[in-house]
Amino acid sequence: MILTIRTKLFIAIFLACLLTVGGVAGVMQFNFKRSFLDYLNEQESRSLTQIETQLINLYAAKGSWDILDEEPRQWEKLLHTAVRSSLFPANGDEPDDAQPPFLPPPNTHELGGMPPPRHPLKHRMDRFTSRIVLLDSQRKLLKGNNRFGTPEDLHSLQLQGKTIGYLGLHRRQSLTEKVDVEFADRWQRIVWLVGLLALPITGILSFLVARHLGRPIQALRAGTQQLTSGNYALRMASSGRDELGQLTHDFNKLAERLQQNETSRKQWIADIAHELRTPLSVLRGEIEALQDGINQPDAQTFNSLHQEVSQLQHLVDDLYNLSMSDSGALSYHKRPLDVLALLRETLTLHSTQLHEQNLQVDTLGLGVQPVMIQGDPQRLQQLFTNLLENSLRYTDKPGQLRIVSSLQPQWLEIRFEDSPPDVPDTALPRLFERLYRVESSRNRATGGAGIGLSICHNIVTAHDGSISAHHAALGGLEIRVRLPLNT
Structure with missing residues (x-):
């Protein structure tokens, strides 16, 4: 099966677009979850700033961290403020003692005696607080869970130039919240859907571009066939200033040169026939005159015959030298x-x-x-x-x-x-x-x-x-x- 240039162009353009769309979609799929996870970690890291300030003020009021043991709700209140600030930044000035919307009162009667489901925001708060760690100045655990070890990025708590403790957050290693996972999956589905919708559009555009590029090539091919059949008067319409347009221009120059060469060849043959006919006609006339007895074979007749033969010989020599020179076969010893x-x-x-x-x-x-x-x-x-x-x-x-x-x-x-x-x-x-x-x-x-x-x-x-x-x-x-x- 022989593929036309138009088909080859269509396949090449379509595959190039397909690989581009697939590559972009793949890269976006690969980087999205990582970028989204970095974004969530950055948002949570910013929440620690408010906790740092309140912890420093709390320590300054009591002069130690004992208040966290004496009043356990202080730690929960601080964490609640940080979570609300990260989830609802527009309401960051809400009073700290406001009832959080993600802590609904239990109502076992409405659920038939079953415990109520955990609110998703409450679930997020629990996961967030479980990764916060507070250390004293000696890096001993005060609050939080040390099952993940010590966080890599610890924020130093400074009071009057003295380090009073360290606050850290274990970064997320994966998307764990259901809402985050669903958002990432939904976004990835949209990317693949856009990629699938791009396939027919890519196919149509590839077909149109291939047809546009293949049309002048097909026209040049048809014109070349006409040239081979001897139609040297053919001229192609220029299709622009690109390579195809230049090729069309070169084709027209070739057709013009072939037409000139054909005209020159015909003129060359006619001129040679004319140049040879004259001395041959004179020689024939002289010889027929001798045969008929009109002229006598004297010195004058022989001189005339010799002159015509010399002229004919000179013409043949000139034609030979010219043909050798035109073909490059004339030797030069410089x-x-x-x-x-x-x-x-x-x-x-x-x-x-x-x-x-x-x-x-x-x-x-x-x-x-x-x-x-x-x-x-x-x-x-x-x-x-x-x-x-x-x-x-x-x-x-x-x-x-x-x-x-x-x-x-x-x-x-x-x-x-x-x-x-x-x-x-x-x-x-x-x-x-x-x-x-x-x-x-x-x-x-x-x-x-x-x-x-x-x-x-x-x-x-x-x-x-x-x-x-x-x-x-x-x-x-x-x-x-x-x-x-x-x-």
């Missing part, structure tokens, strides 16, 4: 080299061709001082050759080419500026796309296939540099190359 010396060497190799094409070359900043970078000399020479051939192919004759180098703190910038024609603004960012040509001014009649600048871009990128196209001050195109220095 080493420290003087890039300006390599540029001067490339200009020397093309000096004859530049002169024949009536293209005047001006250089600035190409001195003899070496500028070292980490690069592949063969690929960098290919870069400079493609840039020179680009100017040779597309610049009107006679023309002008200016090569300027400038040294930056971490970069070397080389600019190739030529004379008209220029390219439109919209064409500048696309010049480095494969097989792209500006048909209005730089067309195939010049012999270019729109591949050289794409190879240049890949070579510069492989050297961690950048290349860009701008309008030249001479009226043509400026290609700006930046290469990192060897630091």
Whole structure:
């Protein structure tokens, strides 16, 4: 059985809420009786304060504890006052000789001769007084029961700076009064009842949250299936700024990139077919003319055939180099080299061709001082050759080419500026796309296939540099190359 992401989210959220509710209820159950017992002990400890004051006054009046033996009701009266103060703090100013409400007169006739039941407050008073202990200054028992031993917390009774005795209370170790036990049990039942009522609410909330979180995931899954089927025009509506919203944004970017790649692939195939069709058509026409006897197999015909084959071979080589560069399979053997010396060497190799094409070359900043970078000399020479051939192919004759180098703190910038024609603004960012040509001014009649600048871009990128196209001050195109220095 395969669980959907929505089901997994529901189970995870529900279990998390269930564990949280159960944990809170368990902790509250565990701590409540202890906290309630501490509360009762604290209330009883506060009752001892009034007994302390009255005991000190009683001792001061008689000068000893003998009065407790002479008048036993004094001890009961003190305890009664303390109990009433703890149970009925609002009536703490009630006269001490008032009849306590928890001491009803016995009425055996109404109960058929049976003794009356003990009042719960009387029962509490008995348990409370049974845990009170009064000791003299020598810690000998005066009042109370010593079966529990000496209380841990003894209150010193002081009269004029002299210790006259000690008053202590044995703390409760458990809930013994019926009313307290019933209250604790009732409160615990309420906690568990609230926990049980929280279960369906938790289930509903978990379902709603899981459905809310699962909806964009399901939508992305359906969109992915459409992408795999070739629907690259699909775009998903953003669901927010969280991770799911970012995932939707990334999905749209992926769909856009796939659509661009598909369009580029189709254009790439169409352009390659177009570029190969022209020289093949010329070759076929020349060969058919020879077969029909229209042309003679003389030197002019062979030169024409050779020119078309060379052009076709050059195009195939460019396509191969571009495909190798795009796939990262083009090998680079980098080493420290003087890039300006390599540029001067490339200009020397093309000096004859530049002169024949009536293209005047001006250089600035190409001195003899070496500028070292980490690069592949063969690929960098290919870069400079493609840039020179680009100017040779597309610049009107006679023309002008200016090569300027400038040294930056971490970069070397080389600019190739030529004379008209220029390219439109919209064409500048696309010049480095494969097989792209500006048909209005730089067309195939010049012999270019729109591949050289794409190879240049890949070579510069492989050297961690950048290349860009701008309008030249001479009226043509400026290609700006930046290469990192060897630091």
